[in-house]
Amino acid sequence: MSVRLMVLPAGEPGAIRVVSIPVDVEEQEAFRHATGIISEVEEENPDYAWLDIEDALEKHGYRVLEFVLGPALD
Numbered sequence: 621m622s623v624r625l626m627v628l629p630a631g632e633p634g635a636i637r638v639v640s641i642p643v644d645v646e647e648q649e650a651f652r653h654a655t656g657i658i659s660e661v662e663e664e665n666p667d668y669a670w671l672d673i674e675d676a677l678e679k680h681g682y683r684v685l686e687f688v689l690g691p692a693l694d
Contacts, residue, residue, distance in 0.1 A: 625685070626650050628658075633689055635670075642681030654682060 624641040641650045654677060661668050661676045674684050 638685045638687045639677060640683040640685060
């Protein structure tokens with residue numbers, strides 16, 4: 621069984637996240653579903669942190685994965 625992945629974009633490269641899509645969520649609906657979860661966290665807690673979003677996503681079956689975006693361009 622292959623893992624289905626989704627990129628959650630961000631304005632800053634360091635804030636980009638990669639998550640696995642739960643088996644019970646259709647690929648076509650995954651981004652809308654995840655952004656809805658994120659919006660709920662933002663509305664409920666204006667002082668939210670990424671960990672709040674990560675916890676909410678994980679409660680719905682998404683898993684945040686480690687990844688390397690690319691080499692630093694210093």
